[in-house]
Amino acid sequence: QLVETGGGFIQPGGSLRLSCAASEFLVSSYYMSWVRQAPGKGLEWVSVIYTGGSTYYADSLKGRFTISRDSSKNTLYLQMNSLRVEDTAVYYCARDVGGGGALDYWGQGTLVTVSS
Amino acid sequence: DIQMTQSPSTLSASLGDRVTITCRASQTVYTWLAWYQQKPGKAPRLLIYDASTLGSEVPSRFSGSGSGTEFSLTISRLQPDDSATYYCQQYNSYSWTFGLGTKVEIK
Numbered sequence: 021q022l023v024e025t026g027g028g029f030i031q032p033g034g035s036l037r038l039s040c041a042a043s044e045f046l047v048s049s050y051y052m053s054w055v056r057q058a059p060g061k062g063l064e065w066v067s068v069i070y071t072g073g074s075t076y077y078a079d080s081l082k083g084r085f086t087i088s089r090d091s092s093k094n095t096l097y098l099q100m101n102s103l104r105v106e107d108t109a110v111y112y113c114a115r116d117v118g119g120g121g122a123l124d125y126w127g128q129g130t131l132v133t134v135s136s
Numbered sequence: 137d138i139q140m141t142q143s144p145s146t147l148s149a150s151l152g153d154r155v156t157i158t159c160r161a162s163q164t165v166y167t168w169l170a171w172y173q174q175k176p177g178k179a180p181r182l183l184i185y186d187a188s189t190l191g192s193e194v195p196s197r198f199s200g201s202g203s204g205t206e207f208s209l210t211i212s213r214l215q216p217d218d219s220a221t222y223y224c225q226q227y228n229s230y231s232w233t234f235g236l237g238t239k240v241e242i243k
Binding site: 053055062063064065068076077078079080112114117120121122123124126127128129 | 137168170172174179180181182185186191192223225227228230231232233234235236237
């Protein structure tokens with residue numbers, strides 16, 4: 021099971037950290053991603069962290085977001101800085117099916133609303 | 137970034153119909169392509185990965201095919217539970233990208 025927390029209402033320019041707690045498997049043993057979905061829109065891949073620790077991000081984020089994990093807490097994180105109105109979305113964490121990029125196990129999502 | 141173009145954007149079909157959704161990539165993604173089903177208010181569900189491999193516990197009426205830049209998702213006999221939006225995703229190169237989705241409605 022994957023449970024996201026940390027969403028909420030934030031003003032433009034602010035920061036927020038999302039958490040994704042896993043049970044029944046180790047986040048460090050899988051590629052783990054964040055995917056977001058703006059209200060009424062399609063899916064947008066945000067970031068991935070590999071088992072070895074390498075990280076990759078969507079070009080559109082321009083260095084504002086950072087993915088990380090804490091193996092002792094079996095939790096994935098997404099640090100979001102310099103938030104913009106267009107970052108408003110439901111953020112999902114998801115597990116990779118087996119090292120390729122397809123995502124087979126998703127959390128329920130957490131809503132981030134960026135507004136003044 | 138690789139652009140993923142899905143067609144149609146919406147389709148309406150009857151129960152038992154064979155339904156096909158197409159996804160075209162702006163450059164080759166080999167077979168690094170997945171299909172997802174999403175219902176309102178729910179997280180996406182993986183249906184197909186590596187273009188044609190059925191996901192865990194996915195009914196056999198779903199199938200995927202294609203390689204390179206042209207892919208398709210087929211539902212062999214449309215069921216009431218198949219009413220949803222379907223997305224393709226390429227994971228050949230960063231940034232991984234999704235299509236805009238195809239909404240499937242039951243007549």
